[in-house]
Amino acid sequence: MSDAYLALEDGRVVEARGRVPGRTRGELVFTTAYTGYEESLTDPSYEEQVLTFSYPLIGNYGVRAERFESDRVHPRAAVAREFTDDVVEWLADEGVPAVDHLDTRDLVTSIREEGAMKVGIVVGEDATPEAAKEELAKCKGMSEHVDIGTQVTTPEPTTYEGDGDKTVTLIDCGAKQSIIDSLVERGATVHVLPYGSTADDVTALDSDVLFISNGPGDPENFGAARELVEEFAGEVPIAGICLGQQIVASALGGTTEKMAFGHRGVNQPVRDLDTGKVIMTTQNHGYTVADPGENLEVTQVNVNDDTAEGLESEALSVITRQYHPEAHPGPHDSLGFFDDVLSMADSEGNGRKRRVVASD
Ligand SMILES: NC(=O)CC[C@H](N)C(=O)O
Missing domain, CATH: 3.40.50.880 (Class I glutamine amidotransferase (GATase) domain)
Structure with a gap:
């Protein structure tokens, strides 16, 4: 039993380790940036998206507010191979679900081959694949976010x-x-x-x-x-x-x-x-x-x-x-x-x- 599931638009359900609990959905995208996680996570351009970091370790130089690009975290959820506790604490304060310990290389390859796709994510003790699929079913396409x-x-x-x-x-x-x-x-x-x-x-x-x-x-x-x-x-x-x-x-x-x-x-x-x-x-x-x-x-x-x-x-x-x-x-x-x-x-x-x- 896992405590985090990602239901992808291509029909797959991926297990992960839950770091910050919650249920959410968005357009699954990836960044290859190896620095700048504070700037990326506070970049308003990521609103309504779920951000996957292809670089495997995120958080290794801490979290400092002076590097923020806005006053809140914008992606609806964050995905990495491994998040440090600093980043997890910050995302928990912001109420933004986070998962790690999954094969992000496989996820990124899928997005490259199939394109950015919708994802439903559930994190927590009661997380199930079905709940992740329910989130996915509610996910709107980017162009449907008219406001x-x-x-x-x-x-x-x-x-x-x-x-x-x-x-x-x-x-x-x-x-x-x-x-x-x-x-x-x-x-x-x-x-x-x-x-x-x-x-x-x-x-x-x-x-x-x-x-x-x-x-x-x-x-x-x-x-x-x-x-x-x-x-x-x-x-x-x-x-x-x-x-x-x-x-x-x-x-x-x-x-x-x-x-x-x-x-x-x-x-x-x-x-x-x-x-x-x-x-x-x-x-x-x-x-x-x-x-x-x-x-x-x-x-x-x-x-x-x-x-x-x-x-x-x-x-x-x-x-x-x-x-x-x-x-x-x-x-x-x-x-x-x-x-x-x-x-x-x-x-x-x-x-x-x-x-x-x-x-x-
Ligand atoms: N960073 C941005 O301004 C993003 C522009 C636009 N939302 C896009 O995804 O292409």
Whole structure:
């Protein structure tokens, strides 16, 4: 008898050791990142997913709140070959079920072959395979979580003061804190607005750049952010990361699609098509831009599968990345993105149109 069961969409039931009790369900995905478990577990982009770590030992350098990317754990459950007690205590405090002592290599191989799949998980003394299957039966597909942006966004507008002149309005679709920090470190003042904010809210702030954040779920369910991009494109420079790239593309005439199992890890190679240079990047996404449309140019691609990693438009002052330039965790090759974003704010006399708002 085991005290933890995972019922997979492919019909299998996997036994594990229960570490934190509970019953839950979600989309089963994996990350190959070998560091950064605190950042991954607090990354809002993992909302409604069950995160499997392919690296076998998770927790070996402790748990420190200053490394968190948000104020809570977002995956609905965590799976690893072995969790340390530090991580188990943290997940228990958060009420997030956790299992270990299972063959995660087999699990990851299944996801690679069959794609990200639904999973039901039960952990505790009364756990049974049938209960895990009941959870699985209740599991929704990612695109069915139509209000996922509202689930993860900040409840209130918040401003982070930088010591320079530039200002950014960031639409929080589930933003990682280190994206905000990366802008503030470069002197920008960042106005974070809740997902669902209107064009009037954005206009009132009169920022130099409109920034669409990362976030969970299907980009097609982020209509409120898409409308902002449609409204401000060509008038205010626009930047986006991950979900932000997908939203910007779909607002400007492109299309997105779901990938088989996505990219999650800290060693995804990306080639810049202009310079030919390859950088290593941090990634966490299950959707991708299938067609950038006529307004955007693909400027960077994934070396492994040629998917769009960077989109730009000089005419509209748009720059987006599918990967995570803030690199929390991960290699620092891509930090220059934030300088490129803020250089779009040096727009006077540069041929870029600016929205003029009457000040009161
Ligand atoms: N990190 C993100 O912003 C993820 C984007 C989107 N939810 C995806 O899975 O592709």
